[in-house]
Amino acid sequence: MSGPYVVRGSVSLPEAELMWRFSRSSGPGGQHVNTTDTQVELRFDLARTEALPEVWKARALERLAGRLTDGVVTVRSSAHRSQWRNREAAALRLAALLAEATAPPPRPRRPTRVPRGINERRLREKKQRSQTKRGRSPKSWD
Numbered sequence: 206m207s208g209p210y211v212v213r214g215s216v217s218l219p220e221a222e223l224m225w226r227f228s229r230s231s232g233p234g235g236q237h238v239n240t241t242d243t244q245v246e247l248r249f250d251l252a253r254t255e256a257l258p259e260v261w262k263a264r265a266l267e268r269l270a271g272r273l274t275d276g277v278v279t280v281r282s283s284a285h286r287s288q289w290r291n292r293e294a295a296a297l298r299l300a301a302l303l304a305e306a307t308a309p310p311p312r313p314r315r316p317t318r319v320p321r322g323i324n325e326r327r328l329r330e331k332k333q334r335s336q337t338k339r340g341r342s343p344k345s346w347d
Contacts, residue, residue, distance in 0.1 A: 213307065216299060219256050224248040225292070230283040244283040245291040247299055252276025261307035263303040268306040278302070326343070 212296035227242035251257075251265055251273065272278055280302065283294035 210296050212300055212303045215259070216257060218249065218296070218303070222249060222254055223296070223299075224250075236325070243286060243288045243291055244281065244287065245295045246294040247280045247282075247292075247301075248277050249299055250277050251278075251303075257303075257307065263305040264309075265303060270303070279338060290292060 206280070209225070211217045226246040228244045228246070229242055230244040251262065251263070251269065253276065254262065257265065262346070266273070269278055278299070280295045280299045282291040282298065284294060285291050
């Protein structure tokens with residue numbers, strides 16, 4: 206494995222809290238796929254982890270509520286033919302998922318008003334366009 210997977214800043218996923226499970230990938234692949242366990246399932250107990258700050262953990266539990274099973278988040282990877290590359294992909298996906306789930310909420314939008322000059326210009330242009338179209342009317346040809 207290529208070391209600690211950074212969630213954000215100095216916070217990373219501890220290897221001791223990652224639970225790995227391997228199984229055979231589905232789909233084509235010849236004789237090799239029938240004998241090797243290349244699909245990777247990575248489980249991380251989000252509810253009991255000590256690696257994340259409490260604020261981040263609460264935020265992640267709330268945002269990932271639909272993905273959790275008893276407080277555990279699961280990520281699968283079977284895109285690659287080697288178990289090692291699938292392990293890397295699953296761990297990176299888990300780190301990215303946790304980084305997104307623990308991100309602070311966006312700052313609230315401050316409502317702004319349309320400047321008076323812009324509104325007046327828009328109304329003036331509308332009136333000008335109206336006059337132009339009224340001038341094309343056959344009523345004025347009498």
